[in-house]
Amino acid sequence: MKKFLFIAAALVVLGVALSLYLRPTAQVSAAVKDRAVNLVPGSVIVRAEYQMELKSEIGGRVIKSELDPGLKVRQGDFLVQLDTGDLELEIERIESDYAARKKSLEIGSSTRLDLVTARENIAHLERMVESGNYPVAELEKQRRGLKAIEQKLALEEVGNEHELATFENTLKAKRRELEKMTIVAPFDGVVAEVRARPGDLIGGGAPIAILISTTRTVEGRISEENFAGVREGQDAQVRFLGYGEQQYRAKVTKILPTADPATQRYIVYLEVQIEPEKLVPGLTGELTIVVGERDAEAIIPRRALFGNNVLVVENGRVRLRTVEVGYVSLTSVEILKGLKAGEQVIVDDLDRFRDGDRVRVDDASGR
Numbered sequence: 001m002k003k004f005l006f007i008a009a010a011l012v013v014l015g016v017a018l019s020l021y022l023r024p025t026a027q028v029s030a031a032v033k034d035r036a037v038n039l040v041p042g043s044v045i046v047r048a049e050y051q052m053e054l055k056s057e058i059g060g061r062v063i064k065s066e067l068d069p070g071l072k073v074r075q076g077d078f079l080v081q082l083d084t085g086d087l088e089l090e091i092e093r094i095e096s097d098y099a100a101r102k103k104s105l106e107i108g109s110s111t112r113l114d115l116v117t118a119r120e121n122i123a124h125l126e127r128m129v130e131s132g133n134y135p136v137a138e139l140e141k142q143r144r145g146l147k148a149i150e151q152k153l154a155l156e157e158v159g160n161e162h163e164l165a166t167f168e169n170t171l172k173a174k175r176r177e178l179e180k181m182t183i184v185a186p187f188d189g190v191v192a193e194v195r196a197r198p199g200d201l202i203g204g205g206a207p208i209a210i211l212i213s214t215t216r217t218v219e220g221r222i223s224e225e226n227f228a229g230v231r232e233g234q235d236a237q238v239r240f241l242g243y244g245e246q247q248y249r250a251k252v253t254k255i256l257p258t259a260d261p262a263t264q265r266y267i268v269y270l271e272v273q274i275e276p277e278k279l280v281p282g283l284t285g286e287l288t289i290v291v292g293e294r295d296a297e298a299i300i301p302r303r304a305l306f307g308n309n310v311l312v313v314e315n316g317r318v319r320l321r322t323v324e325v326g327y328v329s330l331t332s333v334e335i336l337k338g339l340k341a342g343e344q345v346i347v348d349d350l351d352r353f354r355d356g357d358r359v360r361v362d363d364a365s366g367r
Contacts, residue, residue, distance in 0.1 A: 026359040027348040028313055029301050033341045036296035036334035038327035040230060042222040042287040044238055044270065046279045049215040051192070053207040058082060058180045061201045067194045067209050073185040080196070080208060082181040091174045098167040105160055111153045118146045189213045216279040218250070218272050220287045221265040229291035230255060230268060238272050240285035249273045252289060288330055296326065298335040304345040305333050311346040311353055312339070313361055318346070320355040 060082035067079055122142055128134035189211040196208035218238065222230060236250040254269040270287070272279070304310050305325065312319045323338030339345070344361065346353060353359065 023316075023358050023360045024352060025362050026311075026313055026318070026346045026353060027362050028344040029304065029347045029363070030344050031298040031300045031335065031339050031341050033295070033297055034299045034332075036294055036299060036327040036332075037290055037329045038229070038292035039288040039329045040222060040226040040291050041330070042220045042226070042265075042268075042289065044218055044220045044240075044285045044287045046240075046281055046283040047217050047219055048212040048281045049217050051210060051212045052186065052189075054079070054183070054186075054209040054211050055205055055207050056080070056082065056180070056183055056202055057204055058177055059202060059204040059206075060084075060181060062196050062198050062208075065194075065196070065198050067191055067196075069191055069194055071191040072214070073189055073191065073211070075185055075187050077185040078182065079185055080183040082183075082202075084178055084181050087174065087178055087181065091171065091178065094167065094171055094174065098164075098171065101163065101167065105164075109153065109156055111149065111156055115146075115149045115153055118142075118149050122146055183208070185211070187211070187213055188215075212281065216276065216281065218270040218279065220252075220268040220270050220289075221260070221263070222268060222287075222289070224259060224264050224266065227259075227266045230266070230289055231291075234289050234291060236270060236287060236289040238270065238274075238285055238287050240278075240283050242280075242283050242285075243278070250287075292327060294327070296334040298339045298341050298343075299332050300335060300339070300345050301347050302328065302331055302333050304347045304350075306350055310335075310339065311350060311355075313344045313346065313359060316358055316361075318353045318355060318357040318359055 062080060063083045064081040065079065066077075073079065122139075125134055125139050125142055129136055129139050191209055192212045193210040194208075195210075196202050196206070202208060220236075230252065232252050232255055234252045236252060238248045238250045239245065240248070250270045250272040252268050253271045256267040259266050268289075300310065305323075308325060309320060309322055312321050321338055324336040326334030326336045328334070344363070346359075
């Protein structure tokens, strides 16, 4: 009889042990009081602040060029020289004509001599009229002739001034054209593409290279439903896909007021704490903007939440519980109602468990 009771007790113990052993193991994490952070997710792309098609305003033949893909240039650096031979000859001809015309005007006008002679003649005739030896009507006729000579001289002087001014303006235009045939870098940048080489004949306005500025902008794109809380000056974190899991601190510096009509995503600009040489145009990544922070009574890992539900383990049993969610970050969720600090929630393989299941517990949080 004693032997039978011993065997029965052993079987009961074995059954209990086997039951416990066969229970699935649930990875859990305890809800904690902590600082809740509300993050808005988005994507980022690095762009050159601007790029430009380098063009020559003047047509001509390229006789010298420093352009080379990848070349770093500073504002004012020499890039391309066009052939100036024909233009220099034209400028010499205009300068010669200008100098000859000035000398001609320095000699004086025959009209001015006619004016001096006419004035002397009028003075003589006035004395004769006073002595009664010359008719007054004839004197008035001579005075009208003098007036015509004065008007002619005035018109000549205006014409001469206009002619000299035209020479000067033409020379200025030609010299300016000559300057434009030496093309320099308009800003600090990098040569991305070369489209004209020494010997090429180019037209005015034709692109000869593409320059990309050395300054960069980091452009973030935020979905319409997440945009409302974004403000200038907010802190952010950026992860560039090309640099693995490294997170870089950033700040929102500018927000465009309208969404991209094609994607309905809003654009923000970021100042990122990263070495400038790492900001390669075209580099993409992920963005999170901190739009709110506060002390929370219960925070759990984000992966424990499905919909508005969590699976809580109470005394070895799974309990499905509906919760009210507060701030959400990349890895954690604030629970406003339905869960208290210290309670354990399942964080992995949630689809394996149902309300009422018996489970063993493996504390994934290490608490």
